[in-house]
Amino acid sequence: MCDVSRGKHTDRGSGPSSWMSGRVLWAVWLLMAFLASTGWVVRGLCLEVTTSPEASMPVPTASVFIPERTESSSACNDSDDLHELLERTDARLGESLVRFPYSLVDRKSRKAEPSLAPNLFPRGSDPGTGSLLLKKMDAEVRIVGPIAQVKLHQVFQNTGANAVDADYLFPASAGAAVHEVRVRIGERFIEARMQKRDQAGMQFEQAESKNRTVSFIEQEWPNVFLMNVVHIMPGDSVQVELNYSEPVFPQNEVYEFTLPAVPESEREGRLDPIRERGIPNRYAIKGESVPYDFDIAVQLLTAVPIKTISSPSHRISVFYRSQNSARIHLDQERKGNKDFVLRYTLAGVQIESGVMMYQGAEENYIAVFMEPPERPSGFRIPSREFIFVIDVSESMKGFPLETAKVLMERLLMDLKASDLLNVVLFAGNSAVLNSSGSVNATEENIRQAISLLDGPSGDDGTGLMTALRAAYSIPRPESHVSRSLVVITDGYVDAEAQVFKFVREHLDEANLFVFGIGVSVNRALVGSLARAGQGKPFVALSSDQAAAEAEKFRAYIKNPVLTQASVTFEGFDVHDQIPMKLPDLMAQRPIVVIAKYRGAPSGRVRISGFTGEERYLESLEASPFIAGPENAPIVELWARKWLELLEDQYLLLPHVKELEEAVTRLGLCHDLPATVTRLMAADYQMGHADGSTQPMKQTLPSSRRPSQSEPESGIKDQFPSSKTRKPLSPEVAAIAGSIRQQAQETSELTGEPPADEAVRETPKVVETFFLFTSNNLENPTALEKAVRDSVRPAAERCASSPAALTFRVEVDGYGTVIGATISQGSGERDTDACIIQGLPGIVTESRPFEADYGSLEVTLHIKME
Structure with missing residues (x-):
């Protein structure tokens, strides 16, 4: 949470004290670098803060916490080959049907929403409740490839006359992962880190012996994080450091990163479940200036050359370090009155590819990136074959099937007569338009394909696996044709446990895209199926949404750029590659292949495939010169991909111990939320020189009741008693699960x-x-x-x-x-x-x-x- 850790140029005055503090900061950096080189990790920097109500915002001075190992080396070294683990567990998947009652997968497949700005909300609404003002927010953002790592630093101050309890709320985007939260209030320090979920009881028992109070980061609504911060005295400054990451996706060849600075109430629906439970919007109305300082620095590093960088929200200064690297700063008055939006493009007139490598203390990583051309319509795209796999069961009657017709018509009308189409209908059994081979996309064949949907609905028992086998068994045309399976369903189908394994193993034969539609969509199955196909799910829940969502889906799948794509590594040993088999490079879907490697980073990466009827070949050098420490975020990218895959597998095989251990290891070692991990917060007094800690007379969500034997002076006098303390408002209590x-x-x-x-x-x-x-x-x-x-x-x-x-x-x-x-x-x-x-x-x-x-x-x- 230090300015030092962000390398921020802060004016600390002049004179000998300023010169000495600069020497200290350089010493801190040298110490951190030395510890990192020996395998230690400095978890963060702590800030000394004054708590005088008369003082202006204090100038923080840095002190280094004792460095801790992430986990033991053996625990974080994935000695077991994850690909072998996947094969062993794949062999245990039977042909029994599976259900998806779990919210984990459902959360991943929810509609993508941007993150909103985290804020500290005082509990209670009485006039005497203290006021918490956001005084400062700054961020250091590192975007490497398709992952953005954010270190957000906020300073709040209790400007009221009373001590307050508060809730720290962060509504994160669908793909965001909160890794760590650190809060400093005077001599108190609250730290939230990833822990194994079943260690809850142990943590509570250990807390009492160590004078700590343990609580959880609540996540009652998908990706809405809530942490309790109690006993904020009048005049106290509360410093919060939030470390999180989220993927950066391209939309129409433009990558966009947003740092939320103001959670505007105009974003309809985003926080409806939260607002209904009473968390107020204490921010200024959109367009008004809010009284806090705001600053941001972004480091952008890509595997292929950067074409443009812009911001529609702020005036920025861009400093290019190379054709693949840039540093972005604000170039205007730094006031936090709107979100920061950064946009950049990478695409050129041809397919662009690049390699990133990272050498860790025990593991080495390599990532290969393929970007589509800027305007694929002017680029020679391969011939296309679309096989529609459509659920025609009773639950799909009405607007779902009508939308499927419109989607088919619009997509197929874009095809050339030489492109191909076919239809597989399923509801219990399956029916195929032409099982001997796909037909040309002529107007007559298109009308015939769409008219199939006008037939009677099928019986109960919708067999997805049977339909997919029928689609893949259709004789394939020439190898240079891009084949895509388009699954349209509400997700309430009979699915064998092997269906996702089947899709992964055939991904080099055909793309698989999923469109979920219906008044109630089984997002869990739709999301898992889309991830198995290395794509994203599209969902429409009403006829009002259907047209717009279908158009987005059509644009997403219509233009393949490179088919039969493959990546091979020469000169070094690669393992734990993901994905194992590649889909086609699409105009709106780049390809990322990431793996571990053994030995020296020396060799070549070869990419091949077909563009139109032409063979595509590219050779990229892998050398120590591109294996820099700045590429470290690709480690998280690798962990995210494998965790996503193994979690889907774990939901199918929840009793397989080695699968649970692998998911746990990935979550803990890389600070990622998983089925079996969660953020856990410890609130404790800073230690004294002799190593002791001072007991805390305070509460977190456990709200321990003071005993009759507790003294009536000291800390207790500074806080309201358990009988007079203002309770949580009923709405916020519903979110926080208040125990009081x-x-x-x-x-x-x-x-x-x-x-x-x-x-x-x-x-x-x-x-x-x-x-x-x-x-x-x-x-x-x-x-x-x-x-x-x-x-x-x-x-x-x-x-x-x-x-x-x-x-x-x-x-x-x-x-x-x-x-x-x-x-x-x-x-x-x-x-x-x-x-x-x-x-x-x-x-x-x-x-x-x-x-x-x-x-x-x-x-x-x-x-x-």
Whole structure:
């Protein structure tokens, strides 16, 4: 969170002190470089901050935290070949049908939305509530290839007269990954890092012995991150460092990166679920100046030459370091009144390719990038063959099939008569327009293909795998023809577990694109199928959306540029390559191949394929000169690709231990959110010189109630007592899963006094603390309340000693709890069973989003006195 770590030129005054601070900063950099060269990682820089309310914004001075290893070298060194692991697990996939009740895949395939600016919201709406003002925001952005790494630094200040609790909210884009959050408030330091999900109980037990309070980064709505920050004293400055990354995609050959600076209320629908729960919009109205300083520096590094760089939002200065590298700064008054948008283009008149390499301490990485030409219409594109694989089951009747007709007509009318088409209809069984081979795209054949959709709907039981096998078995024309399968479905189909493996293994034979359409689309299946085809999913949920989304889809798939593409490596040993087989290079879909390599970075990369009827060959040099440290982000790109693939596999094989271990290792070693990892925050006092820490009399979401024996002076006097402290507003409490209202809710339901008012003569349960993680559930708050209402009295009845356990509650499409299973027991099996036995049969308004099943993962801590 230091200006030093961003290399920012900050005016620190003149004179000997300024000169000395400069020497110190250079020493910090040299120390970091030395530690990095020995395999250590400096996790961050801490800032000393004054907390005087009269002081102006303090000038931070740097101090280095003790460097930590990411994980043990053996843990982060992927000694197991991931390709071999994939083959072993592929062999375990049977022909049984699979369902997708998990929200993880569903989240990945949701409509792409931009990130919104993170902000710190004070809890409560009383006039006495403190005011948190954003004083400064600056960012260091590094864009390498298609990945943007962002280090965002914000400074807030409590300008009110009272201490406040707050919620730090970051609505991230669909592809964003939050790696780390660091908060500094005076001598307090809050740090959130990736942890294994099932370590929750252990972390809570260890927290008390280390004078720390542990909480989770909430993620109740897909990609909306929420962290509690409590006890911000009047005049305190709160410094936040948020490290996240997100992919940068081209749209019509233009790459665009957006750094959110103002979450404008005009973005309809983006935060509706959040706004409905009461998080206010405390930003200025669009167009008005907001009172904080804003700065950004962007380092852009690409594998192919940069053609143009521009910003429609700000005046910028661009410094080109080479034809592939540039540094971008603001060139105007630095005020944060609008989002920063950067656009750049890479495409030339021909296919452009390039190589990036990175040599790590233990692993080496290589990435190959292929960019389409700027105007593919003027470039000789290959002949095209489109095979439409269309779901004609009962659920597709109405606007879904009508949209499919329009999509087919518009796409096929763009074809030349020498291009080819075919149709495979499926609903239980499959039917093919011409099984002996695709037909020319003449007007008569196009009308005949579209008229097939006017037939009767099929029976229940929609066989996707049968349809795909029928499509791939159609005799293929010449090798230089680009074949594309276009799957149109609502996703509620019978899919064998092997369907995604089948698509991956045949990707060099045909592209596969997916268009999900219907009033309710199974985004999980549509998203997994699109990822298997190395593409992105398109979804339309209504007739109003259908035309616009179908047009985007048509533009995305209509122009292949290089077919039968392949990449080979000569001179060095490559492993863990992804993707293993390549789809065609499309006008709106670049190709990225990334792998690890062993040995010296010396050799050649050869690219081949067909453009039109011509053979395409290109040879690129791989040498130590291009294996620079600035290419480090390709490591994350490799990890993201493999994690995405293995997570989809893990959802099909959730009980395969080695698959779970691989997913866990990738998530932890590369700080990426995964099925089995999550961000966990620790709040603690900074250590003293002797290594001790000062206990914190404070709360995070656990909201520990002070005991009667706690002193009435010192820190306690600085904060409202547990009985007078302003509670969370009901809306924000619904998001944060507030624990502070749980005792009051139980009192209202049972008629008993709250636990802190009861007189206990014998050891009894005094607090039941819950943590919830919802999977594919709409309105999870209703189920959370029902679980608390059932489990809390059961715990008082069944538990005889402090306990911690984790259990999973499964819900069907009607909101009925159909099962509760223990994931991690307390060691007392009878007690655990007694606690959850009342859950099955409960009915609430919590229902799955767009699948048959949803679930709620619950971590329960029982405290006694």
